[in-house]
Amino acid sequence: MSKEYEKYTKEIQQNNLKKKDDISEEHKRYLKKIKDSKRKIVIVRILILVIFIALWQVAADFKLIDPFLTSSPSRVIKSCISLYKDGSLFQNIEITCYETILGFSLGTILGVLIAVILWWCPSLSKVLDPYLVVLNALPKVALAPIIIFWIGNGIQAIIVVALLISVITTIINVLSGFNEIDKEKIMLMKTFRASKLQTLRYLIFPYSVPIFISALKINVGLSWVGVIMGEFLVAKKGLGFLIVYGGQVAQLDMVMMSIVILSIIAFVMYEIVAFIEKKLVKEKS
Structure with missing residues (x-):
């Protein structure tokens, strides 16, 4: 019974490998395009956050905004360290x-x-x-x-x-x-x-x-x-x-x-x- 089961599982694995090989080049390119698009979205999100934090810090340093009222990333980190x-x-x-x-x-x-x-x-x-x-x-x-x-x-x-x-x-x-x-x-x-x-x-x-x-x-x-x-x-x-x-x-x-x-x-x-x-x-x- 165990040998038959092993043979059955091997056949399933082989069929799955064949299905993977049967994927056309066009479909592979399509999947790669989707992954690249998702990666770009993540990168853009991170860039927006980094730019926002940088502008916030620069505006506070050059007194374009009042750091007492709006704080700044560096002051937020200092407050966090103090409470820690x-x-x-x-x-x-x-x-x-x-x-x-x-x-x-x-x-x-x-x-x-x-x-x-x-x-x-x-x-x-x-x-x-x-x-x-x-x-x-x-x-x-x-x-x-x-x-x-x-x-x-x-x-x-x-x-x-x-x-x-x-x-x-x-x-x-x-x-x-x-x-x-x-x-x-x-x-x-x-x-x-x-x-x-x-x-x-x-x-x-x-x-x-x-x-x-x-x-x-x-x-x-x-x-x-x-x-x-x-x-x-x-x-x-x-x-x-x-x-x-x-x-x-x-x-x-x-x-x-x-x-x-x-x-x-x-x-x-x-x-x-x-x-x-x-x-x-x-x-x-």
Whole structure:
């Protein structure tokens, strides 16, 4: 049996090699052109960032802009080193990342679960639809002080604020995606006497992968907004706290440093979601 299996795997490998060899020169040139195009885009992005940082530093050095108000890359680095030496830099980053990841995860999971329940019960969805619209339109900043008053000053309140900002958007987007799936496909599932659970598992979820990814991308930004907003109000540590504290004591270098770090971490989170998207697309194809 093992010999037959080895022979079978060798045949598959040989067929794959033949397929690779069968790729025409024209197709190879096309693939190379795509890779070159992607490489150029990455290079241009890096160049734009480098040029922006260089111009920012030059403008601050020659007093074209007020370095006290706008800071400069060198002053941002000095502020970062100062916080690193007193041991508070990574502590503040860790707290903000923890709050963001937890709020992001809970908001996404809870939003998808509620969307599934509303899809499962169309009558309940119709009843709650206007309330979802109102909650989505309502500025979440208005709810933050109430939430903090109910829950108290602490990480829990910040996480709840981040959750609430992302969960309503997730429910609306995911539910809309469920409802936009071709009705004929759903009728076909009913024809084969598929249960609602089977329809959800084999039709709704597979076709809703792009919607889930889109919800994740949106929630990355919304979770950061919720966490920083919560830290502005109640936090004693975190990047949001550093922004508020830096503004209060006129240390705008600290403010700019916190904003730069936030931008980098948010970009990394977005790239992680983009990587997951590529993996899922490859598996689906």
